[in-house]
Amino acid sequence: xxxxxxxxxxxxxxxxxxxxxxxxxxxxxxxxxxxxxxxxxxxxxxxxxxxxxxxxxxxxxxxxxxxxxxxxxxxxxxxxxxxxxxxxxxxxxxxxxxxxxxxxxxxxxxxxxxxxxxxxxxxxxxxxxxxxxxxxxxxxxxxxxxxxxxxxxxxxxxxxxxxxxxxxxxxxxxxxxxxxxxxxxxxxxxxxxxxxxxxxxxxxxxxxxxxxxxxxxxxxxxxxxxxxxxxxxxxxxxxxxxxxxxxxxxxxxxxxxxxxxxxxxxxxxxxxxxxxxxxxxxxxxxxxxxxxxxxxxxxxxxxxxxxxxxxxxxxxxxxxxxxxxxxxxxxxxxxxxxxxxxxxxxxxxxxxxxxx
Amino acid sequence: xxxxxxxxxxxxxxxxxxxxxxxxxxxxxxxxxxxxxxxxxxxxxxxxxxxxxxxxxxxxxxxxxxxxxxxxxxxxxxxxxxxxxxxxxxxxxxxxxxxxxxxxxxxxxxxxxxxxxxxxxxxxxxxxxxxxxxxxxxxxxxxxxxxxxxxxxxxxxxxxxxxxxxxxxxxxxxxxxxxxxxxxxxxxxxxxxxxxxxxxxxxxxxxxxxxxxxxxxxxxxxxxxxxxxxxxxxxxxxxxxxxxxxxxxxxxxxxxxxxxxxxxxxxxxxxxxxxxxxxxxxxxxxxxxxxxxxxxxxxxxxxxxxxxxxxxxxxxxxxxxxxxxxxxxxxxxxxxxxxxxxxxxxxxxxxxxxxx
Numbered sequence: 195x196x197x198x199x200x201x202x203x204x205x206x207x208x209x210x211x212x213x214x215x216x217x218x219x220x221x222x223x224x225x226x227x228x229x230x231x232x233x234x235x236x237x238x239x240x241x242x243x244x245x246x247x248x249x250x251x252x253x254x255x256x257x258x259x260x261x262x263x264x265x266x267x268x269x270x271x272x273x274x275x276x277x278x279x280x281x282x283x284x285x286x287x288x289x290x291x292x293x294x295x296x297x298x299x300x301x302x303x304x305x306x307x308x309x310x311x312x313x314x315x316x317x318x319x320x321x322x323x324x325x326x327x328x329x330x331x332x333x334x335x336x337x338x339x340x341x342x343x344x345x346x347x348x349x350x351x352x353x354x355x356x357x358x359x360x361x362x363x364x365x366x367x368x369x370x371x372x373x374x375x376x377x378x379x380x381x382x383x384x385x386x387x388x389x390x391x392x393x394x395x396x397x398x399x400x401x402x403x404x405x406x407x408x409x410x411x412x413x414x415x416x417x418x419x420x421x422x423x424x425x426x427x428x429x430x431x432x433x434x435x436x437x438x439x440x441x442x443x444x445x446x447x448x449x450x451x452x453x454x455x456x457x458x459x460x461x462x463x464x465x466x467x468x469x470x471x472x473x474x475x476x477x478x479x480x481x482x483x484x485x486x487x488x489x490x491x492x493x494x495x496x497x498x499x500x501x502x503x504x505x506x507x508x509x510x511x512x513x514x515x516x517x518x519x520x521x522x523x524x525x526x527x528x529x530x531x532x533x534x535x536x537x538x539x540x541x542x543x544x545x546x547x548x549x550x
Numbered sequence: 551x552x553x554x555x556x557x558x559x560x561x562x563x564x565x566x567x568x569x570x571x572x573x574x575x576x577x578x579x580x581x582x583x584x585x586x587x588x589x590x591x592x593x594x595x596x597x598x599x600x601x602x603x604x605x606x607x608x609x610x611x612x613x614x615x616x617x618x619x620x621x622x623x624x625x626x627x628x629x630x631x632x633x634x635x636x637x638x639x640x641x642x643x644x645x646x647x648x649x650x651x652x653x654x655x656x657x658x659x660x661x662x663x664x665x666x667x668x669x670x671x672x673x674x675x676x677x678x679x680x681x682x683x684x685x686x687x688x689x690x691x692x693x694x695x696x697x698x699x700x701x702x703x704x705x706x707x708x709x710x711x712x713x714x715x716x717x718x719x720x721x722x723x724x725x726x727x728x729x730x731x732x733x734x735x736x737x738x739x740x741x742x743x744x745x746x747x748x749x750x751x752x753x754x755x756x757x758x759x760x761x762x763x764x765x766x767x768x769x770x771x772x773x774x775x776x777x778x779x780x781x782x783x784x785x786x787x788x789x790x791x792x793x794x795x796x797x798x799x800x801x802x803x804x805x806x807x808x809x810x811x812x813x814x815x816x817x818x819x820x821x822x823x824x825x826x827x828x829x830x831x832x833x834x835x836x837x838x839x840x841x842x843x844x845x846x847x848x849x850x851x852x853x854x855x856x857x858x859x860x861x862x863x864x865x866x867x868x869x870x871x872x873x874x875x876x877x878x879x880x881x882x883x884x885x886x887x888x889x890x891x892x893x894x895x896x897x898x899x900x901x902x903x904x905x906x
Contacts, residue, residue: 287666287680288659288818292811299809303644310643324643352813451828452835453655455648457708462644472807479808 277419279312279360282379285352293549295349298471298484299464302344305374305388306463308358316417327413333406334397340369342390342489348383349483355379361419368404369393370414373421433490433543436530441504445473446534448501461495470529470542473505481521482546492538495531501539504530510545522548633775635668635716638735641708649905651705654827654840655820658700661730661744662819664714672773683769689762690753696725698746698845704739705839711735717775724760725749726770729777789846789899792886797860801829802890804857817851826885826898829861837877838902848894851887857895860886866901878904 281304289300314324320331330336350356357379365371369391376386396403405414438444448469456462466489471479495501510524519525529542645656670680676687686692706712713735721727725747732742752759761770794800804825812818822845827835851857866880875881885898 286659286663288662288812288820290813292808292813292815294813297809303642306644307642452648452830452832453653453824453827456644457646457648457650459648464644468809471809474808476808 276316277361277417279308279315280357281308281311281360282355282357283307285350285354285356287352290352294351295483296351296354298346298487299467301346301376301386302463302467304356304358304376305344305360308360308374309372312360327409329406329409329413330394333409335403335409336395336397337370337392338395338402339491340391340393341491342388342487344386344388344487346386346484346486348385350376350378350385356385361421362414363418363421364415365391367410370418373419433488433541434528435538435541436504436506436528438504440506441530442506443473443504445469445503445505448503448531450495450497450499450501452497455497461497466495466531466540469501469503469531470505470544473503473529474527474544475507478507478519478525478527478546481549482525483549484544485524485547486545488543489540490542491540493533493540495539500534502530502532502534504532521550524548632672633717633773635664635671636713637664637667637716638711638713639663641706641710641712643708646708650707651839652707652710654702654843655823657702657732657742658819658823660712660714660732661700661716664716664730665728668716683765685762685765685769686750689765691759691765692751692753693726693748694751694758695847696747696749697847698744698843700742700744700843702742702840702842704741706732706734706741712741717777718770719774719777720771721747723766726774729775789844789897790884791894791897792860792862792884794860796862797886798862799829799860801825801859801861804859804887806851806853806855806857808853811853817853822851822887822896825857825859825887826861826900829859829885830883830900831863834863834875834881834883834902837905838881839905840900841880841903842901844899845896846898847896849889849896851895856890858886858888858890860888877906880904 283304285296285300289296291297310324313319318325318327320326320328325337326335355378356376358374358376360372360374363371363373372390372392374388375384376388377384394403394405395401450461450465454461454465505527507519507525507527509519510526511520525546527544527546529544531539531541533539639660641652641656645652647653666680669675674681674683676682676684681693682691711734712732714730714732716728716730719727719729728746728748730744731740732744733740750759750761751757806817806821810817810821861883863875863881863883865875866882867876881902883900883902885900887895887897889895
């Protein structure tokens with residue numbers, strides 16, 4: 195669900211197992227007006243400053259008592275008129291990084307899995323895949339993700355039981371916001387928070403469109419959960435675009451392989467994250483942990499595209515006038531994935547905190 | 551557990567979170583005498599011809615009735631004197647390939663996860679990680695994987711519940727064989743079979759060694775399960791080595807990234823598989839499915855190594871004298887991962903069957 199286009203491609207009438215070039219002709223930024231604002235308390239601290247006070251309603255696991263379905267391996271609980279969704283995961287050996295904590299791509303996979311199972315559980319599914327309401331299927335409308343932000347307050351480690359809680363809310367009149375928290379199953383402590391903004395596309399014209407009023411009122415609003423998003427962001431901190439002059443490094447000749455195509459026939463999100471994370475120099479990655487990750491998607495990426503990954507790393511310590519990043523510095527990295535002709539696929543900003 | 555060296559590196563006394571160069575000075579083939587032989591019925595058919603008849607003892611799920619431990623997300627059942635281990639997985643959305651079936655790297659991850667949990671459950675674990683018996687810890691001995699073979703009879707698909715059943719058996723006097731099957735949780739049908747051979751290394755000298763008789767009798771044999779391996783192989787089909795002349799393609803400049811290092815501080819197995827699978831031309835991968843995978847490990851790979859991936863594809867239809875592979879042909883690909891100086895890391899052979 196968190197791939198740039200997974201809600202789109204599944205509904206293409208000509209879908210088959212062969213990946214095809216499907217580049218969206220128009221960017222997303224022209225329609226999207228993000229409504230994320232940073233609160234006075236700031237973000238990205240280990241405390242929950244910056245989160246809505248409503249999060250307290252989620253702290254006690256027994257506030258959502260009805261288990262409607264339990265599989266052998268995962269706990270699916272849909273309650274409160276299906277407006278909250280919970281799924282439990284146990285961090286597996288191969289999902290842990292060198293320091294035994296959960297890997298970033300695993301976190302994104304957990305978020306995707308819970309979101310996919312949520313929309314399936316409330317019937318947002320048609321013959322072509324998951325995510326579309328019945329009316330959207332009729333009108334051949336689909337979702338595209340415009341932006342995603344994940345804040346890592348704490349990292350669970352190998353063997354930990356964690357619970358993903360997911361819900362959707364409005365994002366202005368023309369978007370929806372998919373919200374998730376990952377919390378410690380034993381203590382209820384919130385470890386990771388995520389939000390993503392999705393907008394609607396007319397699949398016939400391949401152009402973004404407004405959400406039809408009736409569609410919104412009848413099919414979407416019943417599922418909107420009145421819980422403020424857990425992830426806020428200063429609108430001034432929109433991800434600035436890198437270019438040849440501002441990038442530290444440019445990795446060229448990146449090509450999605452057949453193994454990178456998921457069942458939506460798109461390059462899977464894990465591959466985007468790989469291209470971004472692999473561009474990070476060891477000197478930063480081995481001394482810092484990611485404290486937040488912001489992704490802004492512009493275009494779809496096709497199986498046969500050849501891409502470039504640009505990266506620039508800087509300290510957020512303004513005393514380091516030469517821009518050097520030391521082990522004890524907060525840092526940030528900026529990223530751009532683009533086609534060889536310069537067309538932008540996505541940009542990202544990662545905030546890093548010292549490991550010690 | 552299925553990484554080339556995961557049983558080794560965890561026991562290094564100098565381990566910390568920074569990956570280090572740890573190249574085994576001596577290959578494995580000098581000690582290992584594989585005892586795998588193909589039966590008259592052949593292998594690699596959708597029927598179970600070629601498997602031991604003992605597999606029938608596993609067909610009924612209720613033959614292993616005692617559930618000693620159940621977590622919230624996975625079912626761990628250790629029974630029969632801890633000589634069989636079972637773990638259930640539900641194939642998640644991000645674990646499916648473009649055709650909705652489970653991806654090959656996910657299969658290897660499931661096998662690793664069950665094996666790691668098995669050896670942990672029987673106490674083969676010390677302060678440095680999983681896999682070592684108490685006596686091995688005292689003598690500073692570790693395991694290295696020499697060979698792995700996986701046979702894909704059928705592919706489970708997204709949402710399917712599957713059960714991994716794992717056990718160990720002897721492999722000559724100086725090795726152990728880790729066996730696994732993946733079966734459909736509902737029908738019990740065997741979908742995937744795997745075996746891997748592990749040999750012992752003296753961690754002080756970094757050389758392979760014989761398993762001490764007492765260690766073998768007291769600590770290992772009680773766990774050997776008298777069930778013939780499910781995977782057989784004609785010894786004449788040892789994986790032949792590719793070189794510059796016999797390879798179709800050579801992919802150069804491959805480097806393990808910090809994201810490829812697992813908590814054993816090794817390049818994780820998924821990365822090896824990626825290097826191999828990404829070298830497969832689309833023309834083969836999109837028309838065929840993998841029917842078997844054989845990996846032979848020679849050396850460890852370190853974080854700072856620069857590698858090459860060699861590939862050669864051929865038909866097994868001897869009528870195609872020009873070697874061309876058509877959509878309806880059985881095919882095979884051979885692979886070599888080596889250091890830039892030519893030192894071999896691993897070789898692989900993959901058998902492919904037409905998708906239709």
